[in-house]
Amino acid sequence: MKLVEVAAGLIYEDGRYLIAKRKAGVHLGGLWEFPGGKREEGETLEDCLRRELLEELDIRIDIPIPFRIIRHDYPEKTVELHFFRCAIETGRPSPVDCAELRWVLPSELSEYEFPPADRPIIDALQYQTAGQRL
């Protein structure tokens, strides 16, 4: 089956993560996600993340730090999600290519519905801020 490589940003500021609601009608539409998108040919995952965050949120980020890679099979496709920790360098996020944006505390992440592939990330972010280090 088709393998889709995706870069997604764990954008952190003042104790909160930036999450985006996917537009209705797209794959996993209406669910919340960590902003990002598919890698294009010839692009590194870091370049992909920078491009996607500029396109979707109109922000520039500083150097992305690799966090986790998760491979997940959906009925339609297999995704390989590359999560990076990052911080905003310039710009104020605006929902250019998503339905809604929100800054949320790690403890609040469980109140939002994310794609099943994101479960281990949510768990890790909540565990970390519960005072443990992974």
Ligand SMILES: Nc1nc2c([nH]c(=O)n2[C@H]2C[C@H](O)[C@@H](COP(=O)(O)OP(=O)(O)OP(=O)(O)O)O2)c(=O)[nH]1
């Ligand atoms: N960005 C992002 N995508 C995720 C997450 N979890 C998850 O399963 N996905 C899936 C949904 C999509 O099938 C794929 C990401 O593709 P996308 O729809 O964001 O791609 P894109 O921004 O390049 O959009 P497009 O050009 O296809 O319109 O990965 C996540 O936390 N963030």
Ligand SMILES: [Mg+2]
């Ligand atoms: Mg996207």
